Every structure is written in C-alpha cells, then in structure tokens.
Amino acid sequence: MIIDCHNHIGVDLLFYLSGEFPYAQHLSAMVSEGEALGVDRWIVFPMVSNLSLNFEKMRKGKIEFPGGYERVPYAWENRRMMQEIFELFPDLGRKTLPFVMLDPMRAPNAQAKELRKLRGQYKFYGLKIQSTILQSDIKALLKEGRCFLDLAEEWDLPFLIHSSVNPSDKWAQAKDILKIAELNPQIRFCLAHSCRFDKECLDRVNELPNTWFDNSAHCIHCDCAVQNLGVVAPKERRFKSDYSKPAQVITDLAEAYPTKFMWGSDSPFYSYVGRLDGGVLSLASSYEKEVKALRAQKPAVLRRIAGKNTLQFLKLKNEKLLS
DSSP: OOEEEEEEEEEOHHHHHTTOBOOEEOHHHHHHHHHHTTOOEEEEEEOSOOTTSOHHHHHTTOOOSSOSSOSSTTHHHHHHHHHIIIIIOHHHHTTEEEEEEOOSSSSHHHHHHHHHHHHTTSOOOEEEEOHHHHTOOGGGGGTTTHHHHHHHHHHTOOEEEOOBOOTTOOSOBHHHHHHHHHHOTTSOEEESGGGGGBHHHHHHHHHSTTEEEEOTTHHHHHHHHHTTOTTSOOGGGBOOSOTTOHHHHHHHHHHHSTTTEEOOOOBTTTOEEEEETTEEEEEOOOHHHHHHHHHTSOHHHHHIIIIIHHHHHHTOOOGGGGO
16 A cells, blocks of 8 residues: 655645646545556645635735635635545545644634534544745744644644755744654654755654654655755755655665655645746656656565555554555
C-alpha cells in the first residue's frame, strides 16, 4: 500500500484571484490520477486561503483578516471537505485520511470551538498548518494558539506543518517548529517539504522522538536546489545529494533518516506557476514525476517511506484500518 501523506482538495481563492497556479483540486480527480499511478490512500486537507480573508485584498495578493464572508478561519472549508468525503463521495472518501486546516494566530478559540463541533460529527486524523501563505506566525501555537496544542494532546492527533528556512519567511521557520515540538514531547509533528533540505533541521528531526518530515513537492524543490533558489537551504547548509536526480535524493534521505521520512506529493502543489519580479516563475512538475521518483526506490524503502513511517506518525498499527 502506498500512502500519499500530503494533499490539498478544494479551491484556493488567493491563488485564483491573484493569478497564480494551481488553485483547485477535486477529490475525484486526485483519486483517479493517483490510483492510475499506483497510489492507494491519501492524507487530505483543504486549500490554504479561506473565506474569512478579505477578497479584495486577495486579488492584490495580500492577506487581511477579518473582512471575508466568514468570521472563523477554516470553519467553512473544513466542514465542506468533510461533507465531500463522508457524504457526497463516501466511496472515494474511504480512501482518504482527512486532516483539518487551522490558522495558529487568528481567532484561535473560535476555531477550536468549531473543531470540537466538527469532531462530534466526523472523524479526522490530524491538524494541518500552512502559515507562510496566511502570514500567520507559527510561534503563535505557544501563545494565543495554545488551544490547538491542547486539542492535539486531548485527541492524540499529530500536526503536519509547512516549513521554511528562507530568512524572509518569518511565519514558518523550521527551527521554530522544532522548538515547539521540543517543548511539547507528548504531541507528534511532521515538518513538510524535507525542511527545504536543511541538514541541521533534518538532523534535529531525526533526534527528537516526536518529529517526522515529508518530502512533499519533492521534484520542484530539487529543481530549486539545482537553480540555487532561496526557497531551499543554501549550499553550505544543504543535505548532500545530487539534486539533478530527484530519485537519488529520496534514496539518500531515506538512508540518512530511515524512520522519519514520509513520502507525499503535495498535490496539486507539486507544480507552482506565478509572477515574480516582473516575470513568471514556472516550477512545473506532475504527479507522475513524484510517483516515478518514489517507485525508483527499493521495495523495502518504498514500503517504509510510503507506508510504515506514515502509519507510525498517525499511530495506525496496521493497514487494515485503512480498508
């Protein structure tokens, strides 16, 4: 069984209104494309922007709260996703493990209240944060967003958190996430995007008993490393591998961090195309490329990084629970 641990479904108005790509993914399209490539199960969560944000500002690529149609971040999006999974398409929904999305900084108590209501109606397996696009400081989890840590502990659910090492990104620094994990050893954390290949952070993930990492959007991050773009760690901090060969990078990461590496595609964000500095930044890839790099691994490695490690992160003892 191959589990893809990082996928978005729904629509993202920020990307749509500001002219960036991708901006949507159907549950049915994700499953159809993934199954054709041999993927069996998907951890899923909503897109990043939400209806509590000001639409006019989003057209300009800016974040402003409040000002949208909704008052509570992700109250609509999480419920909409659950209805699609459990009610509209239950046959497809059985192949997913839904996570709820949250904003660590804005109206946290109201979000927590909505999550409790949702928990009474639907089953979900974890909590997801993408604080960079939201411009919402991940360190808020230790302050006003502490209620989310309390919920994770109460429900024994893990966090999957977007991570960055670019100094200009003050909202999702991998070192800040690792500090939060260190201070909360009773809660499980996954740092997305291979900590942008920052070896110091990857080594720290390996050391802490309650942390994992995923390699979501792996192929375009390898492209960024080849081009020395700022979204990945600079050469002096970068994990040593041949980034012109994404499959080789997976092999090397899986060898260096055998129990902490989880495979994920970040569908549909395995591609990104948008405007940058007066031009267009095109990091175009495909689900097929992500799976091809995975399938280049030895069977035992594939089973570990796309199965066993993910089940341990979720605290699911066997694959029968996913049938």
